[in-house]
Amino acid sequence: MTDQLQKLQTEMQELNDQDDLIEKRRTDLNQELSEKKAQLAVNKEQTNTLKQQIQTNDQDYSEQKQRKEALEKQLEALTTDVSGHEETEESLQKQIATLTEKKDDLQQQLHEKRQERDRLYQEISEEDENLSQLNQQQKEKLAEKTKSEVTKNYQENLLDQRLTYLQEEYHITFEKAQQDYEPMTKDEETRGKIQRLRQKIEQLGPVNLNAIEQYEEVSQRYEFLNKQREDLLTAKNQLFTTMDEMDEEVKTRFKDIFEKIREQFKVVFPNMFGGGRAELFLTDPNDLLNTGIEIEAQPPGKKLQNLGLLSGGERALTAIALLFSIIQVRPIPFCILDEVEAALDEANILRFANYLQTFNNDTQFIVVTHRKGTMEACNVLYGITMEESGVSKIVSVRLEDVAENGQIAVEGKGKA
Structure with a gap:
């Protein structure tokens, strides 16, 4: 495991160095691409200027051509009357020669401008091709960088998994294992031995040194709870029996x-x-x-x-x-x-x-009523009156004490 970890660390270092080289190369390419783009912009500007000049020259050429044709027409008209216009013909010949010379110059300039335009078009095409190559190279470098990052992340995750496995299975850190144990070769015999030892450990299960004391405590607790359960079941049956008896008594x-x-x-x-x-x-x-x-x-x-x-x-x-x-x-x-x-x-x-x-003879009734017929059947009447606001009086009358002349003796008065 130590060799593998060292190998992984070495591969990670190489990937990091390669990543740095890729990053540096990408930076140089980006800088070179920026310079090419700037040069391309200058060339495009020059091309536009030359195009404008060519267009202007073409326009001048067209004007001169039209002027030449007009002069030729005039010359043709003048040649019909040679006898009276010898000096005019000589002047026109000079003008024609001058215009012809100027025309040749213009044609020479137009030819040069066209050559310059073709040369600029060729440079632009070459720059576009170079730019495409640079873009392709940049894409390839980015793909290589992405692949390197994926490989790096995979190796880091694999290293983390191995360290976690070492911690969970053997409860030691990598530094402790490197210090206390010798590196092992992963041959078939070693792997088989490790697998057999693991199976034996799993068959043994967790070892509890206090199992005997815990068994005695759990056994006592089980007997106590079992006895309580039996008591509760007995009480439950007795309660159901009592409830049945009570139901029968209630029914009866x-x-x-x-x-x-x-x-x-x-x-x-x-x-x-x-x-x-x-x-x-x-x-x-x-x-x-x-x-x-x-x-x-x-x-x-x-x-x-x-x-x-x-x-x-x-x-x-x-x-x-x-x-x-x-x-x-x-x-x-x-x-x-x-x-x-x-x-x-x-x-x-x-x-x-x-x-x-x-x-x-058996029951005394207390009746709250407003009906006269009920009051006439009562032995004693109690009434509440309020002669003054907020002051009530209780008046009681025993009907058997009513005198023959209709006078009612008031037994008691009170205020509330």
Whole structure:
């Protein structure tokens, strides 16, 4: 492993040196490319100038040619009258010779300019070719640099993996391994030996020197928890048994009380309504713990129907009848009623008040009411008055103490 690491480090150093050379070469090429681009720009500028000069010369040549043609026409016209114009012909010949000489000069200049233009075009073409070659070389160098960087990264990752493997598998650093152990050759025999040793280590599993003490502690803990589990299972079975017994007791008592209330309700309802009949029944007789209770009533002169189809007063009087039936089955020492008869008419108010009297020996009723018929059936009345703003008084009247002349003796007064 040491040899391989050294070899990797050497390769990495060579790659770094090669990378530096590539970088330097790329810098030189970029500089040379910049110079070529500048020279190319100068050449293009010169070419444009020469093109403009050539265009100007061409235009001058065209003008001179046109002027020559005009002069030739004039000369032709003048030759028709030679006798009278000898001096003019000599002058025209001189002008023609001068123009011809000037024409030759212009043609010579045009030829030189064209040669110069062709030479510049050739230089531009060569510079473009050189620029293309430089660009191609730059691309190749960049590709080589990218390949070198990829190789370098691969070698670095491989080195990191080897160092991580050394740390995780053998729990030592590279410096420690290099110091304490000799380099090993990776032959088949060595690899086989390493593989066999690893298999033996894996078969042994983690070695715990405190396994015996821990086993005793865990065994004791297991016995303790197992005993608690058995106790909890026993308690659970006992609780389920008790719950079943309680459910059976609840069912028995509920059924007994329900039947008694049901029979009593059949008696109380006609007394409260002055006739008619009513019935209590269970919605699910087979499940007494979850069953509901329905009420069907038939007031005098009406058909038998559900409680929800009765009027408000009839529903209130039916509920009062059910309450009185429950009280007769399970008497209570006192009962508080808060305007339960508010929806009743006067006739039913009298029935309600009279029925309250039947409980005088067993139950004391505390009734909150505004109905006169209920007040007349009471033994004692308590009222709250406010003669002054913010000051209330409590007044009580015992009806049995009312004198024959109608005077009412006030038993007590108070302010709140």
